Amino acid sequence: MAEMLRIDNVTQAYGGLTVLHGISFTVAVGEKVGLIGPNGAGKTTALNVISGLLPSVSGRVCLAGQDITKLPVHRRIALGMGRSFQITSLFPELSILHNVLLALLGVQKSSYHMLRSITSFKPVNAAAKELLDSIDLWQARDCLPSEISYGQQRRLELTLALASRPKVLLLDEPSAGLSTEESAGLGKMLRLPTYENVAILLVAHDMDLVFGVADRILVLYYGTIFAEGTAEQIQRNDKVREIYFGSEAYRA
Ligand SMILES: Nc1ncnc2c1ncn2[C@@H]1O[C@H](COP(=O)(O)OP(=O)(O)O)[C@@H](O)[C@H]1O
Numbered sequence: 001m002a003e004m005l006r007i008d009n010v011t012q013a014y015g016g017l018t019v020l021h022g023i024s025f026t027v028a029v030g031e032k033v034g035l036i037g038p039n040g041a042g043k044t045t046a047l048n049v050i051s052g053l054l055p056s057v058s059g060r061v062c063l064a065g066q067d068i069t070k071l072p073v074h075r076r077i078a079l080g081m082g083r084s085f086q087i088t089s090l091f092p093e094l095s096i097l098h099n100v101l102l103a104l105l106g107v108q109k110s111s112y113h114m115l116r117s118i119t120s121f122k123p124v125n126a127a128a129k130e131l132l133d134s135i136d137l138w139q140a141r142d143c144l145p146s147e148i149s150y151g152q153q154r155r156l157e158l159t160l161a162l163a164s165r166p167k168v169l170l171l172d173e174p175s176a177g178l179s180t181e182e183s184a185g186l187g188k189m190l191r192l193p194t195y196e197n198v199a200i201l202l203v204a205h206d207m208d209l210v211f212g213v214a215d216r217i218l219v220l221y222y223g224t225i226f227a228e229g230t231a232e233q234i235q236r237n238d239k240v241r242e243i244y245f246g247s248e249a250y251r252a
């Protein structure tokens with residue numbers, strides 16, 4: 001499989017505290033990789049270095065063979081890096097349909113006044129309908145985000161993250177705040193053909209979600225890759241069970 005994302009010997013520190021100790025891994029085209037590990041292991045920091053929110057102290061990040069280590073966030077997005085944040089990215093005062101149209105057109109909310117004329121543009125409307133149909137939200141298109149369930153909001157956000165056709169999607173705890181059922185729905189969604197060609201790096205402490213979605217799992221522990229394998233291998237790994245499943249942080 002061709003390589004889409006390469007993290008090469010990346011080190012990151014906050015002040016004097018080193019939180020990533022030269023981590024290296026790759027994600028292939030369309031591959032789903034889960035990144036798990038106890039609280040404070042460095043998972044979010046790793047995603048921030050990859051998306052460009054944080055410059056790494058040393059090491060390299062490559063996207064589709066191109067060294068992007070020094071590129072700012074917007075250049076990485078332009079090259080195909082998508083990200084779904086833990087905080088909601090929906091505009092609360094706009095209808096669901098208008099949120100979708102904004103995402104599809106890749107326009108800023110400031111140019112929203114232009115949208116009224118654009119909504120009559122057939123191809124965009126057809127794409128919006130297809131997208132909303134795929135997550136059963138077409139009927140709710142005139143509702144505000146607050147009028148649909150939290151689980152539906154997360155599914156909508158995830159779908160909108162695809163609107164810019166990213167090659168890589170970085171997900172940090174996408175199931176945070178969801179019920180078990182909603183989280184399962186999200187997991188199913190990530191296995192749909194729509195996501196087939198999108199390389200996904202999934203950070204989550206919801207084990208069912210990670211084991212259900214990821215082709216391969218990396219375990220981060222104190223800023224180093226502690227173990228790597230399939231869901232089955234990780235579940236059977238005694239050392240992982242000790243640091244992860246035995247950890248108080250995950251008994252809750
Ligand atoms: N902005 C920051 N300033 C200082 N320390 C931070 C900052 N963000 C995270 N840390 C520390 O870095 C370590 C890794 O954090 P993080 O990447 O958020 O871990 P995870 O996402 O795996 O829970 C933790 O010890 C955390 O306290």
Ligand SMILES: [Mg+2]
Nearest residue numbers: 043044045172
């Ligand atoms: Mg985190």
